[in-house]
Amino acid sequence: MSELIASINGEQIALHKAVLSVQDLSVERGYAIFDYFKTVHGKPIFLEDSLDRFFHSAEKMRLRIPYNRDQLKVMLNELMQVNQISESGIKLLLTGGYSPDGYSISTPNLVITQQPIKRNISLEQQGLRLVTFEHQRQLPEIKTTDYLAGILAQPYAKEHHAADILYTHNKLVLECPRCNIFIVNAANELITPGRNILKGITRKHILLLASSIMTAKESDLSLEDLYHAREVFISSTSKNITPVNAIDHMTYGKEPGPVTRTLQSLLEAVVYGNV
């Protein structure tokens, strides 16, 4: 494969040379937002949703994106043109910029990177185990780069033979560090938490797809609801719909449930064009 190219403030540069000053507010104060989408057969998936959320996050964090939406799209297209990676993940990162006093927001730096990704189909078929972890993310509805708790808890997940942690707070189920969670309850309703989480784009499209075939809603989920669910799955750009086989002391079965399988097929058609 040829060298990966990134873009910093609109200028293309080899990824391994793409750098930021140690005085950038992302480095000094963890102050940055990002967004992420993938390409399938060379085409961006849910790009408009990703850009919507990117502008939303920037506004909430008082970061002025120094480009308009069309300019961003041109940059993204130029990057995809030069990299020519059919199956990839593309990240837009916006930092607080070089801060003269090391604390105040300055002119943001925009970094775009593209890297090949490989879909883990066997995981989407076989599912994974989660372990609950008490934590409420700060500014949960903004896609900041703050993943301190999630990264720090990785050994905790491993100790519990889990692929990842599932945040809970005050006995409510929230989200995984990088995925949303859904359950199918005894009444065959699809439910996903609706507040104090990052609202994923795959999550949004699953709700849309599901609503044509069943009751699908955002609602607070208790730990009881979770443990008594018929089916559980997580969703993200990378993991699509991945079944959850077990959480804590509860097991849900080794095979994806019927609702999970149906939704996987629907999402598959939209994202990968396979029916």
Add this chain to the structure above:
Amino acid sequence: MSELIASINGEQIALHKAVLSVQDLSVERGYAIFDYFKTVHGKPIFLEDSLDRFFHSAEKMRLRIPYNRDQLKVMLNELMQVNQISESGIKLLLTGGYSPDGYSISTPNLVITQQPIKRNISLEQQGLRLVTFEHQRQLPEIKTTDYLAGILAQPYAKEHHAADILYTHNKLVLECPRCNIFIVNAANELITPGRNILKGITRKHILLLASSIMTAKESDLSLEDLYHAREVFISSTSKNITPVNAIDHMTYGKEPGPVTRTLQSLLEAVVYGNV
């Protein structure tokens, strides 16, 4: 002044050329810790305390500092030699390193920067205003680079004509984003919160100094305690002891109180060698 020099993984480099990959975990996931001390007349102040805390933060965040304490001191001395800045602030920053999967901790990068600082003596004499702000920092006792809430709340402070916010949570007083808080109560005791905060090094030395002349203790502080205090001040490496004139609707007087002035003199002697 000649060009400022920084150090990255033990190699000196011009500060304006000191950079990290956009794939460093500090940039991608806000995963980094740091510590900070100042030099007065060219000599480091409370260096051992700062190194203690730096190693503590690194361990808690599962970051392995690729140097021992003596090696760090050599690096710091070499940097101070080359920069020759009598009155300066020196920051040690340790990141999660270049992460191949964008999430797992890797070999940390160590960045040391030194910059001139100027003491704000008039602020230490005249004091400042604070406004309370409901927030509990995550991992409060670790000096991470997470300042999202503090930076985001700057306009809130300005709207309230305050120099900064003061974090409170569940009606307990905590800390400012970059300072600790002390009160003198009606019984003439010096009190500072003892948990769910970052324990500052200036704070530690104030407690030590104060304990020889009065009751000085760590204890939960309610908003009531704060509002009814005789004197209030904040402490930090940069601000030393800076009196607080007003918080929210409460004013404490325009002049520093007698205890504040006495402690300022004691700290002055230790830090600046002036009596």
